[in-house]
Amino acid sequence: MPLLTEVILKSLLQTIRVPVVALILLALALLYYSLDPAKYSFFPKCPFYWLTGYKCPGCGSQRVVHHLLNLDLKGAFDANPLLFIAIPYIIGGFLFDYTRLGNRIPRVRKFLYGRTAIIIVFIIVISFWIVRNL
């Protein structure tokens, strides 16, 4: 039998989790909208880049967010082309997962997000990692 305070604390955490995360994301969006991470030194650096001097597949994602929020598509593509190209695919994946779309057209879901697609995504991420450091 859990303590009453424990139960209250747990349910409190459950209730505030979504609004708190939403608020944090909103604040971050505002920050990344107004400041360009390429021009201010206080944005966090990629630990992999810092350690090895090589870019990871995610390097440039802060700049992508900044440029996208400012509707600068060219800038976003230049900062991290993989992330830029992946955006429609990611939005599609969320639609298939969280709406009834995946039940309505299961074959399309399987083609775009099935096992073969996952392996291709994996290969693309690794290849991009290598190619962008050549």
Place this chain on the structure above:
Amino acid sequence: MEYFYTDGTTNYGPFTLEQLREKNITAATKIWYAGLSGWTPANEIQELAGILSSSPPPVNPPPPPQPAPTAEVNFMLNRPPKTWLVESILVTLFCCLPFGIAGIIYASRVESKFYAGDHPGAQQASNEAGKWTKIGFWIGLIVLVLYFLGIMFFAFTDGGNFEKFTPNY
């Protein structure tokens, strides 16, 4: 809550309680929803008491018992459990490469196990994929917030000396 019902050969659903009301559910109709261990006659489910139709049951003998469905709705819809693929990609690109890669690898296992007929294995791989993407998401968010809080604290305790944060272009 989403309900399914069966006529013994075909499963129908998911339906909301309101939709189920129009389906001529009788006391003997077998119902299932996530949380029930197997198909259950409608008159044994309390929430359904109000929607039972008064039409007589069919004259056919009751169908042979169906194998009990697992607790996962997706299996009934012939759809693998959640692979967390897109979430893993986001974690890979935005935050924590190793967690994201682990998520992608488990995502492919979800699919291959599901289509090999190993439904519990697929569910397990799905849980693992979810675990790694969630760890990545929370670590990323918490580290980022702590980082910016630290920067702000540093700036304010330094007598409002923001000079070192001015644009470095």
